Amino acid sequence: MIFHDVVIVGGGLTGLMAAVEAPPGTDVAVISKIYPTRSHSGAAQGGFNAALGDDDSVEDHLFDTVKGGDYLGDQDAIEVLCSEGPEVIRQLERMGVPWSRTPDGRPAQRSLGGAGFPRACYAADISGHVVLHTLYERALAAGVRIYPEWHLVELLVEDGALAGLLVYDLATGRLEVVRCRVALLATGGYGRIFRKTTNGHANTGDGTAIAYRAGAVLADMEFVQFHPTTLCGTNILISEAARGEGGYLFNAVGERFMARYAPQKMELAPRDVVSRSIFQEIKEGRGLGNGYVHLDLTHLGVDKITRRLPQVNDLARIYAAVDPTQAPIPIEPAQHYSMGGIRVNLSCETNIPGLLAAGETANVSVHGANRLGGNSLLETVVFGRRAGRHMLKAADHSSPPRSSLELALARWQAIFSAGKPQEPGDDSASAIRDAMSRTMTDKVGVFRTGEELREAVEEIAALRRRYGALRVPAGEHPFNYQLIEHLELGCLLELSEVTAGAAYRRTESRGAHYRMDHPLRDDANWLHHTLVRRGGAGPVYEAGPVSITRFQPETRGY
Amino acid sequence: MRLTLNINRFDPQTDNKPYGREYTVDWEQHETVLDLLLKTRREDPSLAFRRSCRSSICGSCAMLIADRSQLACHTLVREVAGDGGSLCIKPLPGFRQLKDLVVEMDPFFDALKRVLPWVITVPQHNGLVSQEDSERIEPPATCILCGVCDAEVRQSGSVTPAALVKNVRLAVDPRDALGINRMKITGLTEEGLQTFRELLASVCPKGIKLPPVALE
Numbered sequence: 040m041i042f043h044d045v046v047i048v049g050g051g052l053t054g055l056m057a058a059v060e061a062p063p064g065t066d067v068a069v070i071s072k073i074y075p076t077r078s079h080s081g082a083a084q085g086g087f088n089a090a091l092g093d094d095d096s097v098e099d100h101l102f103d104t105v106k107g108g109d110y111l112g113d114q115d116a117i118e119v120l121c122s123e124g125p126e127v128i129r130q131l132e133r134m135g136v137p138w139s140r141t142p143d144g145r146p147a148q149r150s151l152g153g154a155g156f157p158r159a160c161y162a163a164d165i166s167g168h169v170v171l172h173t174l175y176e177r178a179l180a181a182g183v184r185i186y187p188e189w190h191l192v193e194l195l196v197e198d199g200a201l202a203g204l205l206v207y208d209l210a211t212g213r214l215e216v217v218r219c220r221v222a223l224l225a226t227g228g229y230g231r232i233f234r235k236t237t238n239g240h241a242n243t244g245d246g247t248a249i250a251y252r253a254g255a256v257l258a259d260m261e262f263v264q265f266h267p268t269t270l271c272g273t274n275i276l277i278s279e280a281a282r283g284e285g286g287y288l289f290n291a292v293g294e295r296f297m298a299r300y301a302p303q304k305m306e307l308a309p310r311d312v313v314s315r316s317i318f319q320e321i322k323e324g325r326g327l328g329n330g331y332v333h334l335d336l337t338h339l340g341v342d343k344i345t346r347r348l349p350q351v352n353d354l355a356r357i358y359a360a361v362d363p364t365q366a367p368i369p370i371e372p373a374q375h376y377s378m379g380g381i382r383v384n385l386s387c388e389t390n391i392p393g394l395l396a397a398g399e400t401a402n403v404s405v406h407g408a409n410r411l412g413g414n415s416l417l418e419t420v421v422f423g424r425r426a427g428r429h430m431l432k433a434a435d436h437s438s439p440p441r442s443s444l445e446l447a448l449a450r451w452q453a454i455f456s457a458g459k460p461q462e463p464g465d466d467s468a469s470a471i472r473d474a475m476s477r478t479m480t481d482k483v484g485v486f487r488t489g490e491e492l493r494e495a496v497e498e499i500a501a502l503r504r505r506y507g508a509l510r511v512p513a514g515e516h517p518f519n520y521q522l523i524e525h526l527e528l529g530c531l532l533e534l535s536e537v538t539a540g541a542a543y544r545r546t547e548s549r550g551a552h553y554r555m556d557h558p559l560r561d562d563a564n565w566l567h568h569t570l571v572r573r574g575g576a577g578p579v580y581e582a583g584p585v586s587i588t589r590f591q592p593e594t595r596g597y
Numbered sequence: 598m599r600l601t602l603n604i605n606r607f608d609p610q611t612d613n614k615p616y617g618r619e620y621t622v623d624w625e626q627h628e629t630v631l632d633l634l635l636k637t638r639r640e641d642p643s644l645a646f647r648r649s650c651r652s653s654i655c656g657s658c659a660m661l662i663a664d665r666s667q668l669a670c671h672t673l674v675r676e677v678a679g680d681g682g683s684l685c686i687k688p689l690p691g692f693r694q695l696k697d698l699v700v701e702m703d704p705f706f707d708a709l710k711r712v713l714p715w716v717i718t719v720p721q722h723n724g725l726v727s728q729e730d731s732e733r734i735e736p737p738a739t740c741i742l743c744g745v746c747d748a749e750v751r752q753s754g755s756v757t758p759a760a761l762v763k764n765v766r767l768a769v770d771p772r773d774a775l776g777i778n779r780m781k782i783t784g785l786t787e788e789g790l791q792t793f794r795e796l797l798a799s800v801c802p803k804g805i806k807l808p809p810v811a812l813e
Binding site for chain 2: 132138139163172520
């Protein structure tokens, strides 16, 4: 058995920020399913929003975020995000983040969608990467204990409070019991429930699903962000920075079609608006090929593209065989970010004492119904820091743990050792996963209808039954990826069920959730969070209040 | 198009030594070697390899492809498929093979610690960094710690290739208290550093070109 005062699950930006911000002397361990520098935070390109500019203000950032989220974001949480932002950026500066710079040496800032001001601090178009590596460096400096390639299997709750974690060590193929006083989940999003996603293979929402099984409340799972500009086919992300630096979107007849949908913000309207506009163009016959539009950077010139967008330049060349200095890039919207997650308060506490969550894993609701570019990276460091500083105070001091962990260990060991290799003709995890991700992309996408959502709910339920009949791949072998993919699929199905279910329930359109059968926002009936907990017969949904402090809901136009 | 993959397999629980196993896969013009490995794993779920981002930024999938260390997700099949329609894939050389294409990474990450791999911030630094300095820091800061340079470059200094890249990144940072003094630990001559710079630029999947840095 392993013991640490504080256990953080996830080694991305949120997890590492929390680890380095824990009070000095705290015994902190980071458990991560991949080596921390492999985390998908590193794929974030655009930047970190913070009102640092002389003409910018926290108030403006707050308003842009509230409006961007279509008034579903909790304004008390957004106030924390925006007001702590500048200080956290200065702290990252002292930690050694290699920002791109203004001529007078300050961190350079660029415009991203839905913002009234260039407020995203960036490092070329590898902003997530450089901060991830800087925080990894600080974690080494602080002597944080890292367990790489350890997978969370189950959270154990005794007397209503967190008692510990059951974890699978991929390298040895062994299950381990990890006890702690407090745990933080920072496991990122679950984009892999969709077939078309920018997310990496590791983004299977393990923390979110496992917390849900343990009794944690999830919120706003129907709100899924589809990024407008991903490479057609592979869905590799092409940063919003490409439009922030001046890139245009063109349809098949050469129109900058955003003029029809967002005449003021044009290409820099929020992502939900731009993604819907692209699909509308395609639906009305102005798409190219089998359904894409063009992102054109050619007018920016070689120098700007190679200096500000070096990664975009490489990605387009390698994965789309396009030289973006010479030709437009074929792009299509794809799943990118999960606004939903484990419901937490401003101290990152879940409803389970001793269990915290932060970052994309969590829903403190700074993004509401649609996240603005540059706000998720900011959320990781602001709320990662808050979680790190607060964790020990949230530690559970109740009775000493009893035997539930050991019982769970024995149960999982029995499951793993009973497993057998699959035989030809057997149903397979990959077949179920293909069907799941196709259903989610086809029926729980940018344009939704009640009928298709109901079908999706039924299809996912049927896939869950198939999953339940699968044989678990034999367990205790080193680097048993077959077992990992089996466990991940269980998490993905859990999250697909509540994403489709919550989307079916919400009969209005708000932010990224667009119902063609209910095309208007309906504040009278739906200005509330969707909370969901796992009941004996499936998900149990209820409404939760939205914090509205400064800005009353208004019509949202760009 | 169809291709024969020859993948180096090794399961420490059942095999005395590694062996090559052949798989036949279909491929298309735009596909990467990682795409082929993912297809192969659907047919043979026992195949072990690491992957995550599939966009050349996480550094998980470094391996030996057609006798060269590179990222599977950064390598287009059409650029490495041999005339006979075959392709040989082995684990990253110089690293201990744990299972199939999975190699031991802990010594690689531990080797970074030798250079104190973090900015030792000058007290009261004003937080301003010139654009010129920023442009020197940026190339080595794009390092994704994939291990390709450690596999491909045999260099004579006292730190490993990836640790040297990290050390240069820190040495040119005006916020760092050690700064250029960091280069003393490398035990490199100007000539040795220049040789490394050229080798790195030729093997690094991110094409890192180290900035000029004085050794004294």
